[in-house]
Amino acid sequence: MRRTVLIVVAVVLVIGLWKLSHRPHPGLSGAPVGKTGGGGTPAPNFSLQDLNGQALSLAKYHGRVVLLDFWATWCGPCREEIPQFVALQDRYRDQGLQVIGISMDDGPKPVRGFYREFKMNYPVALGTEQVAESYGGVMGLPVTFLIDRDGRLAAKYDGAVEMATIEHQVRALLQAK
Amino acid sequence: MKVIVKIAIVLLLGVGALLAQSELEPGSTHLINPEDLLMLLQVPKGDKPLILNVGPHLLYMQAHIPDAEYIGAGSASQGLESLRRRVKTLSHNTFIVLYCGCCPWSHCPNVRPAYNELHKLGFTNVKVLYIADNFGTDWVDKGYPIVKGQ
Numbered sequence: 414m415r416r417t418v419l420i421v422v423a424v425v426l427v428i429g430l431w432k433l434s435h436r437p438h439p440g441l442s443g444a445p446v447g448k449t450g451g452g453g454t455p456a457p458n459f460s461l462q463d464l465n466g467q468a469l470s471l472a473k474y475h476g477r478v479v480l481l482d483f484w485a486t487w488c489g490p491c492r493e494e495i496p497q498f499v500a501l502q503d504r505y506r507d508q509g510l511q512v513i514g515i516s517m518d519d520g521p522k523p524v525r526g527f528y529r530e531f532k533m534n535y536p537v538a539l540g541t542e543q544v545a546e547s548y549g550g551v552m553g554l555p556v557t558f559l560i561d562r563d564g565r566l567a568a569k570y571d572g573a574v575e576m577a578t579i580e581h582q583v584r585a586l587l588q589a590k
Numbered sequence: 591m592k593v594i595v596k597i598a599i600v601l602l603l604g605v606g607a608l609l610a611q612s613e614l615e616p617g618s619t620h621l622i623n624p625e626d627l628l629m630l631l632q633v634p635k636g637d638k639p640l641i642l643n644v645g646p647h648l649l650y651m652q653a654h655i656p657d658a659e660y661i662g663a664g665s666a667s668q669g670l671e672s673l674r675r676r677v678k679t680l681s682h683n684t685f686i687v688l689y690c691g692c693c694p695w696s697h698c699p700n701v702r703p704a705y706n707e708l709h710k711l712g713f714t715n716v717k718v719l720y721i722a723d724n725f726g727t728d729w730v731d732k733g734y735p736i737v738k739g740q
Contacts (some may be wrong), residue, residue: 487663491691550652552649553649
């Protein structure tokens with residue numbers, strides 16, 4: 414009996430200490446910057462190949478609202494966001510939302526594994542220095558852009574996105590004439 | 591008796607891991623703030639640290655600290671291997687600054703493994719650049735000097 418209690422106490426102590434040391438970063442939540450209602454500057458076009466070797470360009474999605482996510486498999490906040498982007502893509506696909514992922518990983522191998530594991534339902538391509546720079550530089554992850562149906566930048570989120578905020582924004586852009 | 595020994599081992603391992611990690615908690619003397627590193631770099635004749643970037647290559651290519659050498663991601667075995675190769679011939683008291691800046695501090699997967707590796711190799715004068723949010727926000731946006739490309 415005493416042995417069981419001691420083991421339980423030890424396990425609880427270690428788990429408690431571990432949890433304390435893994436507190437979320439207070440500044441994690443991203444915030445929209447720049448224009449948020451659509452009608453901003455034109456979003457830079459890009460031409461890349463997706464993970465299946467198919468051509469992937471922003472221009473192809475003109476007329477749809479695009480959520481463009483710069484992410485990487487090793488980025489903790491990105492990993493937390495992606496299941497929610499998958500859900501958004503499912504929920505709003507028919508209304509005109511297109512999510513696109515640009516991975517900043519150094520090679521495709523981990524991205525392919527991640528794509529399958531997280532059942533990603535939108536195109537993903539490996540990013541390049543040029544594409545990152547055309548969007549003002551991606552020097553920290555994640556970075557998410559919303560692009561309106563006219564291909565103009567509507568919002569930028571540095572850091573992890575509050576999903577309620579971004580969903581509200583997506584709905585507004587989908588409904589905009 | 592055996593159980594108590596096992597519990598003691600579990601506790602020691604847990605506490606040891608936490609202590610190693612707490613060395614890189616904000617406020618630790620093993621960290622250096624961006625403004626302090628900048629001052630060091632700007633002193634004309636001061637001893638400059640060896641600055642090693644242990645983050646993702648695409649981020650390094652877009653912008654990095656002048657004279658910082660690209661090593662490879664500290665979260666990858668190849669990155670740690672490159673780090674071991676780079677420091678192999680250095681004296682153990684070489685002043686080294688490691689940095690990444692890919693993600694918010696508590697989420698960075700690269701700096702801790704790289705720091706632990708140097709610690710394990712016996713390096714005694716290693717600091718990690720404390721980047722609270724990311725390299726863009728905490729260095730580039732402040733107007734601190736950068737270099738692009740290789």
